[in-house]
Amino acid sequence: MSNTPNFVAPGQQRWLRACMVCSVVMTRSRFLQEGCPNCDEFLHLRGSSESVDSCTSQVFEGLIALADPQKSWVARWQRLDGYVSGVYATKVSGTLPDEVRRDMEDENRIYIPRDGSQTEAD
Numbered sequence: 559m560s561n562t563p564n565f566v567a568p569g570q571q572r573w574l575r576a577c578m579v580c581s582v583v584m585t586r587s588r589f590l591q592e593g594c595p596n597c598d599e600f601l602h603l604r605g606s607s608e609s610v611d612s613c614t615s616q617v618f619e620g621l622i623a624l625a626d627p628q629k630s631w632v633a634r635w636q637r638l639d640g641y642v643s644g645v646y647a648t649k650v651s652g653t654l655p656d657e658v659r660r661d662m663e664d665e666n667r668i669y670i671p672r673d674g675s676q677t678e679a680d
Contacts, residue, residue: 574586576650577594577597578614578650579601579669581618581649582594582642583618583644593605594613612654612658613655614652615652618649618650621646622645624643624644627643628640650673652673
């Protein structure tokens with residue numbers, strides 16, 4: 559994983575995607591090269607076009623830039639505290655594949671959809 563700040567160069571917006579698990583926003587090529595900075599240990603996006611396409615979405619709303627997620631009330635409100643600094647979507651549309659959801663459950667990871675359909679963890 560790179561220590562490069564999570565930013566988007568001008569003209570790259572059309573290739574932006576958001577992770578369906580943590581909502582971090584990066585370009586498709588960056589997800590392919592580096593994986594998700596928060597979720598790659600179980601999503602395995604790095605180097606897998608199929609995983610990037612199925613676990614990230616081009617359809618998202620709003621952007622939040624977080625410099626210090628541990629101290630930010632916005633990060634807590636969006637359930638982003640504990641994640642890396644970067645740019646995050648406020649809502650992400652899409653459906654995480656069933657097999658990924660099962661793998662997360664098997665590892666006792668709680669999946670909360672980022673589409674706004676669920677406001678609290680069950």
